[in-house]
Amino acid sequence: MAKRELPPATLAVAQAVAAVLPDGDVVVGCSGGADSTALALGAAWAAGRRGTRATAVIVDHGLQPRSGEIARQAAARLGAHGVDARIVPVHVAPSGEGLEAAAREARLAALADRGLPVLLGHTLDDQAETVLLGLLRGSGTRSLAGMAEVRGPFVRPLLALRRAETEQACRDWGVDWWCDPMNDDDAFARVRARGLLSEVAARLGRDVAPALARTASLARADADALDAMADAVETGDLPESARIAALEGLPDALRWRVLHRWMARLGVAAEQGNVLAVDALLTRWRGQGASRCPAGPFGASAPTCASPGVRAATSRARLCHVDATDVSQDLEKVLFTSDQIQARIDEVASQIDADYEGRDILLVGVLNGAVMVMSDLQRAMRSHVEMDWMAVSSYGAGTQSSGVVRILKDLNADLEGRDVIVVEDIIDTGLTLSYLMSNLASRGPASLEIMTMFRKPDAAQMEVPVKYVGFEIPNEFVVGYGLDYAGRYRNLRDVGTLAKHVYS
Numbered sequence: 001m002a003k004r005e006l007p008p009a010t011l012a013v014a015q016a017v018a019a020v021l022p023d024g025d026v027v028v029g030c031s032g033g034a035d036s037t038a039l040a041l042g043a044a045w046a047a048g049r050r051g052t053r054a055t056a057v058i059v060d061h062g063l064q065p066r067s068g069e070i071a072r073q074a075a076a077r078l079g080a081h082g083v084d085a086r087i088v089p090v091h092v093a094p095s096g097e098g099l100e101a102a103a104r105e106a107r108l109a110a111l112a113d114r115g116l117p118v119l120l121g122h123t124l125d126d127q128a129e130t131v132l133l134g135l136l137r138g139s140g141t142r143s144l145a146g147m148a149e150v151r152g153p154f155v156r157p158l159l160a161l162r163r164a165e166t167e168q169a170c171r172d173w174g175v176d177w178w179c180d181p182m183n184d185d186d187a188f189a190r191v192r193a194r195g196l197l198s199e200v201a202a203r204l205g206r207d208v209a210p211a212l213a214r215t216a217s218l219a220r221a222d223a224d225a226l227d228a229m230a231d232a233v234e235t236g237d238l239p240e241s242a243r244i245a246a247l248e249g250l251p252d253a254l255r256w257r258v259l260h261r262w263m264a265r266l267g268v269a270a271e272q273g274n275v276l277a278v279d280a281l282l283t284r285w286r287g288q289g290a291s292r293c294p295a296g297p298f299g300a301s302a303p304t305c306a307s308p309g310v311r312a313a314t315s316r317a318r319l320c321h322v323d324a325t326d327v328s329q330d331l332e333k334v335l336f337t338s339d340q341i342q343a344r345i346d347e348v349a350s351q352i353d354a355d356y357e358g359r360d361i362l363l364v365g366v367l368n369g370a371v372m373v374m375s376d377l378q379r380a381m382r383s384h385v386e387m388d389w390m391a392v393s394s395y396g397a398g399t400q401s402s403g404v405v406r407i408l409k410d411l412n413a414d415l416e417g418r419d420v421i422v423v424e425d426i427i428d429t430g431l432t433l434s435y436l437m438s439n440l441a442s443r444g445p446a447s448l449e450i451m452t453m454f455r456k457p458d459a460a461q462m463e464v465p466v467k468y469v470g471f472e473i474p475n476e477f478v479v480g481y482g483l484d485y486a487g488r489y490r491n492l493r494d495v496g497t498l499a500k501h502v503y504s
């Protein structure tokens with residue numbers, strides 16, 4: 001048919017297709033409805049003028065009682081108008097995301113199967129509904145961007161045309177179309193959105209669909225630009241602390257995008273609420289505990305979060321880990337991070353190495369609290385060291401010293417003539433060490449000194465001569481890095497105060 005022979009609506013469809021028609025043959029996805037029927041006829045017209053082929057593919061999902069018959073009728077209608085039409089039956093296997101999504105996936109896969117560009121018949125009205133649905137979900141620019149005109153093999157030539165125009169085009173072409181009863185079923189969100197758009201148009205006295213479609217174009221340009229900028233924020237190869245530092249200076253729009261990608265990769269549900277919670281750990285961290293993020297739709301296959309209810313990590317240092325049982329959410333305030341503790345251990349170890357040059361040292365650890373500092377200190381030292389352990393207890397399951405020190409396990413080593421350093425996690429009242437030091441001094445060591453990771457000067461009741469101190473801390477009950485509350489929290493890497501709810 002020559003261009004001048006086409007009435008206005010059919011010409012609008014045909015020209016819209018011709019404007020974006022790829023070189024070579026194409027497939028047209030056709031449901032038998034007005035939009036895709038008009039698209040198939042327009043594509044056949046435009047391809048014919050170019051000397052290429054447009055083949056309509058009607059996917060039969062087998063989900064409706066008469067689906068096979070509906071598909072055959074659609075093919076016959078197109079065939080009668082000279083359009084090459086094929087029916088492709090697909091098997092829809094329901095997935096975790098519902099039957100509708102599974103059918104859509106199966107349909108697109110079948111359409112793209114031939115490796116040709118695929119034309120789809122979405123109109124401006126579909127776009128407006130998509131934008132409205134995105135808006136109601138409260139999502140960002142990517143959702144408001146609606147459907148792209150070209151994405152992968154899929155091309156949508158009719159996004160600027162109205163549904164009324166495709167129906168008019170079908171009438172002009174003298175072809176019938178199939179009215180899918182699902183298009184009137186209020187059970188579908190899209191159908192309800194369509195109704196809502198009509199109501200809004202009636203209340204405002206103007207058609208709002210074009211404005212929503214314009215919003216989609218503008219949002220798409222913004223989303224594309226921001227996504228490209230987020231892609232360029234390459235933090236993957238940097239150490240964790242540097243990755244976090246790289247993110248801190250970014251504007252919200254970029255930082256949230258990068259966090260969204262991290263979380264999605266970890267299998268965490270990367271909804272905006274979760275992204276903001278993790279972002280707060282990064283930008284407004286005041287020692288708050290973990291953010292609980294449920295597993296995302298792909299969580300089941302993500303090794304780090306196999307079940308729902310996983311938690312994002314508590315501290316900045318562990319921001320991008322996901323951990324099923326993260327006890328650090330019980331911390332109220334972090335006083336020292338793991339990094340700070342390790343750096344201080346290195347300094348103290350060097351000091352001891354220098355002080356004891358050429359001498360073998362016997363480190364006496366006080367169980368249980370000193371296990372962490374003992375093992376880290378030894379590994380940071382260059383000197384020859386041996387270790388031995390004593391077990392004493394003065395705190396039991398509470399937060400106050402009982403004042404009574406009990407030896408639960410004595411040393412194996414003989415201290416006679418040895419250079420001994422007692423290693424402690426904390427000196428609080430000083431009762432434990434003052435008892436222990438007089439006990440050990442009576443065993444005849446050549447020298448006897450103390451190294452403690454933490455000391456509370458304001459809590460001292462007994463003066464103990466401490467040669468090596470990691471950090472002096474305020475008179476608060478702390479946990480982590482070997483320090484317990486009722487046997488728990490020793491495994492925390494950071495040291496901090498406990499949230500009141502844990503012991504009140």
Ligand SMILES: O=P(O)(O)OC[C@H]1O[C@H](OP(=O)(O)OP(=O)(O)O)[C@H](O)[C@@H]1O
Nearest residue numbers: 367368369393394395428429430431432
């Ligand atoms: O200066 P003080 O007031 O005496 O407190 C210090 C002691 O308290 C802690 O031990 P705890 O009795 O809690 O046993 P643990 O090492 O098994 O945690 C810590 O490991 C010190 O040994």
Ligand SMILES: Nc1nc2[nH]cnc2c(=O)[nH]1
Nearest residue numbers: 428476477478479483484
């Ligand atoms: N966990 C813990 N044990 C202690 N023993 C003495 N002081 C403390 C403290 O502040 N925390």
